[in-house]
Amino acid sequence: MPAKPPLSPEQVRELARLADLPLAPGRADVITPTLAAWIDDANALSRKMSAAQHQDLVPATVFTHPLANDAEQ
Amino acid sequence: MARSQEELNALSLSEAARLVKRKEVSPVELVDASLSRIAAVDARLKAYISVFADEARQVAKAAEIMTMAGHDLGPLHGIPIALKDNVATKGTRTTAGSRILGDWKPAQDAAVATRLRQAGAIFVGKLNMHEFAWGGTSDNPHYGAVRNPWNTEHFPAGSSGGSGAAIAARTCYGAIGTDTGGSIRLPSAINGIVGIRPTYGRVSNRGIIPLAWSMDTAGPMTRTVEDCALMFGTIAGHDPEDPTTARVATCDYTASLDQGVRGLRVGVIPGYFFHHLQPPVLAAVKQALDTLVGLGAQIVEVEIENIHGNISAQLTIESAEPSTYHQRWLRERPDDYGADVRSLLEIGEMLLATHYLQAQRYRSLLRNEFMDAFRKVDVFICPTLPFTATKVGAMKVVIEDGIEEDMLSAIMQYTGVPSLTGLPSLNVPCGFDPNGLPIGMQIIGKPFDEATLFRAGAAYQSVTDFHTKAPTL
Numbered sequence: 140m141p142a143k144p145p146l147s148p149e150q151v152r153e154l155a156r157l158a159d160l161p162l163a164p165g166r167a168d169v170i171t172p173t174l175a176a177w178i179d180d181a182n183a184l185s186r187k188m189s190a191a192q193h194q195d196l197v198p199a200t201v202f203t204h205p206l207a208n209d210a211e212q
Numbered sequence: 213m214a215r216s217q218e219e220l221n222a223l224s225l226s227e228a229a230r231l232v233k234r235k236e237v238s239p240v241e242l243v244d245a246s247l248s249r250i251a252a253v254d255a256r257l258k259a260y261i262s263v264f265a266d267e268a269r270q271v272a273k274a275a276e277i278m279t280m281a282g283h284d285l286g287p288l289h290g291i292p293i294a295l296k297d298n299v300a301t302k303g304t305r306t307t308a309g310s311r312i313l314g315d316w317k318p319a320q321d322a323a324v325a326t327r328l329r330q331a332g333a334i335f336v337g338k339l340n341m342h343e344f345a346w347g348g349t350s351d352n353p354h355y356g357a358v359r360n361p362w363n364t365e366h367f368p369a370g371s372s373g374g375s376g377a378a379i380a381a382r383t384c385y386g387a388i389g390t391d392t393g394g395s396i397r398l399p400s401a402i403n404g405i406v407g408i409r410p411t412y413g414r415v416s417n418r419g420i421i422p423l424a425w426s427m428d429t430a431g432p433m434t435r436t437v438e439d440c441a442l443m444f445g446t447i448a449g450h451d452p453e454d455p456t457t458a459r460v461a462t463c464d465y466t467a468s469l470d471q472g473v474r475g476l477r478v479g480v481i482p483g484y485f486f487h488h489l490q491p492p493v494l495a496a497v498k499q500a501l502d503t504l505v506g507l508g509a510q511i512v513e514v515e516i517e518n519i520h521g522n523i524s525a526q527l528t529i530e531s532a533e534p535s536t537y538h539q540r541w542l543r544e545r546p547d548d549y550g551a552d553v554r555s556l557l558e559i560g561e562m563l564l565a566t567h568y569l570q571a572q573r574y575r576s577l578l579r580n581e582f583m584d585a586f587r588k589v590d591v592f593i594c595p596t597l598p599f600t601a602t603k604v605g606a607m608k609v610v611i612e613d614g615i616e617e618d619m620l621s622a623i624m625q626y627t628g629v630p631s632l633t634g635l636p637s638l639n640v641p642c643g644f645d646p647n648g649l650p651i652g653m654q655i656i657g658k659p660f661d662e663a664t665l666f667r668a669g670a671a672y673q674s675v676t677d678f679h680t681k682a683p684t685l
Binding site: 154166177178181183184187200 | 426518521523524525527528531542543546555558559561562563564566567569570571572573574575576577579618634
């Protein structure tokens with residue numbers, strides 16, 4: 140499989156536009172290396188968590204019905 | 213018998229509290245000793261953003277009168293305490309280490325501040341920190357870089373670096389820090405003091421400027437485990453106004469401090485805990501484990517199948533949540549942030565929702581594996597971080613083989629696990645490197661079982677003296 144090209148500052152500027160984040164000139168060059176590394180790692184984690192054996196895992200941040208629990212007190 | 217300022221500064225919080233109750237030391241003396249110490253050392257350390265000299269002296273006088281009249285406000289009656297500056301204190305500047313909140317004076321105390329006051333604590337000041345708690349060095353561009361009292365050319369870690377330095381330098385008897393990815397435990401280890409990240413939901417976050425809502429906690433930082441347990445008892449407990457706090461009973465966290473660790477099952481994960489760290493750190497933690505075995509604990513090797521990958525999950529969550537909180541300021545006042553925090557906030561805006569939710573699913577997986585392991589062990593013990601204090605300003609660190617690594621990822625190698633799983637975790641000093649810089653071990657426990665962490669830490673401190681050492685300033 141050919142190596143994918145690294146994340147570019149232009150792509151980061153596009154991401155910022157999607158996020159409605161006005162990046163000052165030069166900012167994309169500053170943050171691209173770190174963002175690229177974090178996205179690579181996040182994608183690796185996403186692949187791991189998409190595996191069939193983890194299909195039933197819910198995120199840690201779901202509602203736990205606190206009001207109902209309070210009513211039972 | 214009149215005690216010198218030096219003798220007063222050297223008292224632990226627990227010793228000072230006992231002496232106040234016996235009327236052998238006045239709160240006025242304690243506050244004067246703290247304020248004198250701050251005046252003597254803080255120009256070098258920059259641990260404080262605000263010092264409440266006049267107010268503290270007034271409250272100390274009132275506390276003294278109450279003591280002499282036989283009235284006791286609580287476990288911290290007359291004790292000088294300082295708070296990290298992301299903890300709201302009514303009517304006094306609360307900056308979160310930022311320019312953006314540089315003029316903010318909250319209308320109400322944070323819940324932990326209220327509880328500390330109700331326990332009799334006297335606030336001597338607000339502590340410097342990494343800007344908005346989003347970083348691990350406390351190199352603050354607005355209020356100065358905090359310095360490590362053990363070597364002022366080195367950093368105090370963070371984000372509660374001011375809290376760590378203030379305690380190590382004997383400027384107050386207890387401090388409040390906050391911990392999202394390690395911000396109590398890291399400065400506790402690097403400054404040679406005790407600090408606890410409580411179970412998520414054990415202590416109210418109300419009135420504390422958030423970093424990451426799903427991982428933020430607040431806890432005490434002190435010189436000894438006994439002090440930490442005493443102070444923890446005054447702030448722990450459900451807060452009806454903070455829906456993240458749990459309706460789980462608290463206890464007297466000092467009651468079992470002298471019960472030892474005979475039969476305690478200490479879990480270690482050899483392939484992760486003892487991998488990729490500086491040799492003095494490895495040696496100190498292994499010696500600490502031997503010490504606990506000598507006291508009757510037993511070591512149990514455990515595998516946590518999916519522990520690798522926790523740093524990516526930590527960074528994804530810890531960046532997406534603050535970037536959400538800061539969206540308005542980042543657009544309206546981007547130049548008012550320090551360079552590193554601005555970069556992290558911009559980066560956090562560009563991770564995908566699916567990245568974030570997969571990280572939150574990973575948390576469920578990791579927590580399930582640890583809860584399963586807790587059927588075989590009572591606590592886990594590991595290094596708090598894989599290296600000792602680096603120079604102030606360093607953004608890279610060398611751990612092994614001369615290879616430079618990114619500071620942020622490296623520093624949370626071990627602290628990320630409790631942050632992701634919500635488990636409580638206590639740092640206990642366990643040695644020094646050849647340059648005299650402190651080393652800490654992290655004791656991780658079951659949910660709401662802080663009492664066992666304190667018991668284990670107290671047992672260790674009953675036969676070691678690392679916690680009694682003080683830096684020369």
